[in-house]
Amino acid sequence: MKAFPRMTDWLIFALALSILIFALAPQQVPVSLYKINLIALAGVVGYWLDRSLFPYARPDSFLAAETPQDNSIDGGGLIFDLECFVQNDLLFVAAQIRRSIIVAASMIAVGLGA
Template sequence: MKLLKFRMAGWLIFALALSALIFALAPNQIPVSLYKINLIAMAGVVGYWLDRSLFPYARPDSFLFAETPHDTSVDGGSLDFDLEVAVQSNVLFATAQIRRAIIVAASMIAVGLGA
């Protein structure tokens, strides 16, 4: 079954079921839910770009050694990338990824608490 192979399909079904429940119990709250979802999504984008602009020379992909795809099929197949971290850069690569995740999460939390 193709739907079950979709990443996080269970959570998508759960979110749609909750949305249907909100629509059945309080249909006037649907615009509020859409507004909050939009705010959180935009906060994630702003957090990502904030990280890119604050640390232009320490982006996570700058510590990768090679990014050449093994399989470049475009017929619906996924690309299999070989992501080798450059020698002596494992800690820097992990730190850059964690830093970006923290900045994006902090911006989403800040917007979520303020909305």
């Protein structure tokens, strides 16, 4: 049996509701598309807002990375020892939660204002 991608059932449900909206009130289709566009843009803006507010605390910076053979990184004349970047699970989780809160807040703000 072939496995479907995740959330396929929700995609089918959303398409069925879209068809129902088109059948019952076709004048509302552009409004729905407009609101979906605003929410998607708010998610992107929230992501880039997090990246610009916290450039040195990105979630992926706390993941274990493959280290170079000499265990150091040349940072524009400065040599950083990779041992100083302690891979901390708690910091990774906090960065992920922070990013999700910022993205969700921007999406909610746009959703409430539109």
